[in-house]
Amino acid sequence: xxxxxxxxxxxxxxxxxxxxxxxxxxxxxxxxxxxxxxxxxxxxxxxxxxxxxxxxxxxxxxxxxxxxxxxxxxxxxxxxxxxxxxxxxxxxxxxxxxxxxxxxxxxxxxxxxxxxxxxxxxxxxxxxxxxxxxxxxxxxxxxxxxxxxxxxxxxxxxxxxxxxxxxxxxxxxxxxxxxxxxxxxxxxxxxxxxxxxxxxxxxxxxxxxxxxxxxxxxxxxxxxxxxxxxxxxxxxxxxxxxxxxxxxxxxxxxxxxxxxxxxxxxxxxxxxxxxxxxxxxxxxxx
Numbered sequence: 001x002x003x004x005x006x007x008x009x010x011x012x013x014x015x016x017x018x019x020x021x022x023x024x025x026x027x028x029x030x031x032x033x034x035x036x037x038x039x040x041x042x043x044x045x046x047x048x049x050x051x052x053x054x055x056x057x058x059x060x061x062x063x064x065x066x067x068x069x070x071x072x073x074x075x076x077x078x079x080x081x082x083x084x085x086x087x088x089x090x091x092x093x094x095x096x097x098x099x100x101x102x103x104x105x106x107x108x109x110x111x112x113x114x115x116x117x118x119x120x121x122x123x124x125x126x127x128x129x130x131x132x133x134x135x136x137x138x139x140x141x142x143x144x145x146x147x148x149x150x151x152x153x154x155x156x157x158x159x160x161x162x163x164x165x166x167x168x169x170x171x172x173x174x175x176x177x178x179x180x181x182x183x184x185x186x187x188x189x190x191x192x193x194x195x196x197x198x199x200x201x202x203x204x205x206x207x208x209x210x211x212x213x214x215x216x217x218x219x220x221x222x223x224x225x226x227x228x229x230x231x232x233x234x235x236x237x238x239x240x241x242x243x244x245x246x247x248x249x250x251x252x253x254x255x256x257x258x259x260x261x262x263x264x265x266x267x268x269x270x271x272x273x274x275x276x277x278x279x280x281x282x283x284x285x286x
Contacts, residue, residue, distance in 0.1 A: 007284040007285060007286045008284070008285045008286075009282045009283070009284055009285075010025070010034070010035070010282065010283045010284075010285045011025075011026065011280070011281075011282055012024070012025065012043070012050065012280065012281055012282070012283045013025075013026075013092060013095070013277070013279075013280045014050065014052065014277075014278040014279050014280070015088035015091060015092060015275055015276060015277055015278060016084075016088070016255075016275070016276055016278060017083075017084030017085070017087045017088050017227060017229065017255075017273060017274065017275045017276075018084060018226060018227035018253055018255035018256035018257075018258070018273060018274070019225075019226030019227055019254065019255025019256065020053055020082075020084035020085070020225050020226055020227040020228065020229070020255060021051070021052050021053055021278070022052050022053060022054050022055065022056045022071070022082075022084075022085050022088050023043055023044070023050055023052045023054075023055045023056070023283075024055075024056045024057075024058065024088060024089065024092045025055060025056070025057050025058065026058055026096065027057040027058050027059045028058055028059065028060055028067070030060075031059060031060055033057055033070065033072075034057065035055070035285065037072050037076035037077075037078070038076060039285055040054070040055045040072040040073075040074070040076060041074065041075065041076050042285070042286075043055055043283060043285070044073075044074035045074075049283075050283060052074065053073070053074055053219070053222045053225050054071050054072055054073045054074055054079075054082065054085065054221075054222060055071070055072050056069060056070070056071045056082070056085050056088065056089055056092075057069070057070045057071070057072075058089060058092060058093070061106070062106045063106050063111065064104075064111075065104045065105055065106035065111050066100075066103050066104045066105065067089075067093070067103070067105055067106070068105070068106040068107070069085070069086060069089050069105050069106070069107050070107075070108070071085050073219075073220075073221030073222050074221070074222050074223075075221045075222070076221075077220070077221040078108070079108075079168050079220065079221060080107065080108040080109040080167045080168040081107045081108065081109035081112070081166065081167040081168050081230055082229065082230065083124060083126065083166075083228065083229015083230040083231075083232065083233060083258075083271050084227050084228065084229040084273070084275070085229075086105060086107070086112055086114065086124055086229070087114070087122040087124060087229065087271075087273060087274070087275040088275045089105065090103055090105075090114045090116055090122050090275065091120075091122070091275040091276070091277060092277075094116065095277060100116070101115065101116050102114065102115055102116070103116070107167070108167070109127075109166070109167020109168060110127060110167060112124055112125060112126065112127070113125040120274060120275075121272055121273065121274055122272070122273065122274070122275055123270055123271065123272040124229070124270070124271045124272075125268055125269075125270055126166055126167075126229075126230070126233050126268065126269040126270065126271055127166075127167070127268055127269065128266075128267045128268055128269075129164050129165065129166055129233070129234070129237045129262075129267075129269055130164070130165035130166075130167075131146045131147075131163075131164060131165075131237075131241075132144055132145065132146060133145055133146070133147050133163070135165050136163045136164070136165045136169045136170075136196075136200075137165075137169065137196070137197055137198060138163050138169070138171075138195050138196050138197075138200070139194075139195045139197070140152065140161070140163065140195050146241070147161070147162060147163035148162050148241050148242065149161070149162055149242060150162070150163075152171075152193070152195065154186065154189050154190055154193060155185065155186050155189050159173045160173060160174070161173045162238040162241055162242055163200075163238075164233075164234040164237045164238055164241075165234075166230040166233045166234050166237075166269065167230065168201065168220070168230055169196060169198055169199070169200040169201060169220070170200065170201045170202070170203060170230065170231055170234035170235075170238075171190055171196065171200045171201070171202045171203070172202075172203045172205060172234055172235055172238035172239075173202070173203070173204055173205065174205050174206075174207060174238075174239075174242065174244065175204055175205065175206060176206065177206060178204045178205065178206045178214065178215070178216050181204055181216060183204075183216060183218050183223075183224040184223070184224065186218070187202060187218025187223065187224060188218070190202040190218060191218060191220050199220045199221075200220055201217065201218065201219050201220045201228065201230070201231055201234075202217065202218045203215050203216070203217050203228070203231045203234060203235050203238075204216045204217075204218075205235050205238075205239070207239065207244045207245065208252075210244070210245050210246050210249070211245070211246055211248065211249045211250065212249060212250050212252065213235055213236065213239055213245060213249055213250070213251045213252065214251075214252045214253075215231065215232065215235050215251060215252070215253055216253075216254065217231045217253070219231070225255075226253065226254045226255030226256075227253040227254070227255040227256065227258070228253070229258065229271050229273070232251040232253065232258045232260050232271065233260055233269045233271055235251055235260075236249055236251060236260040236261075236262055236269070237262055237269065240262055247261060247262045247263070247264055248260070248261040248262075256273070256274075257273075258271055258272065258273040259271075259272040259273070260272075
């Protein structure tokens with residue numbers, strides 16, 4: 001007789017921010033993650049699991065914050081931050097009964113302050129962007145220099161790229177058209193390019209106007225996604241650095257739009273957008 005492995009019933013909650021979707025776990029009872037990265041891969045599988053771009057863990061407070069967020073990507077890697085994911089976390093907290101107009105969330109990229117509006121839109125203070133090559137990190141320039149419109153050879157051609165860290169690395173390139181790009185072919189070559197020692201997220205951007213940017217994204221560890229919050233922030237910063245946009249603009253992604261502002265007074269970047277609960281249930285984790 002063949003005995004199947006015992007399963008563990010795991011309460012799960014699925015959310016999305018502009019189609020960037022996540023499974024959220026209430027991990028407040030312990031500082032250790034409830035499941036392993038390999039189990040995250042299982043849950044995120046869109047054929048054999050729940051399907052998600054990553055799993056977000058709501059953890060106890062740390063360093064004086066209200067709570068801690070960690071995220072494991074669908075490939076099992078751990079990014080420093082996720083803009084759409086942290087908005088989902090704020091909505092999750094409200095749905096758990098921990099309602100507040102302001103949350104202070106500790107992440108691997110530092111503390112993030114979230115403001116929840118009555119109409120359900122959430123504004124995240126994403127902090128000051130990091131622009132020096134060593135901070136991103138990348139070897140496209142000397143460690144103390146910015147990486148603005150630098151040439152990069154990828155997929156048989158030279159791209160002009162501007163690099164920004166929003167606590168995680170981003171490589172931004174501006175193009176006259178982005179709809180026909182084969183992200184599945186090009187994206188991994190950017191992500192794993194040797195000039196990015198920690199890999200990179202890559203944003204392909206069309207400037208519609210100085211207050212309207214369109215982007216497609218290849219996310220480090222998740223692939224082509226419908227939205228990327230930190231990516232939208234990096235895109236606005238890169239557009240300002242290359243004198244193609246104002247400091248406040250709508251960034252249009254395949255899953256919807258975010259309002260991004262790079263405040264000239266304190267240099268913080270603010271991201272505003274929605275988050276939505278999809279379903280809650282129990283997943284039998286083998």
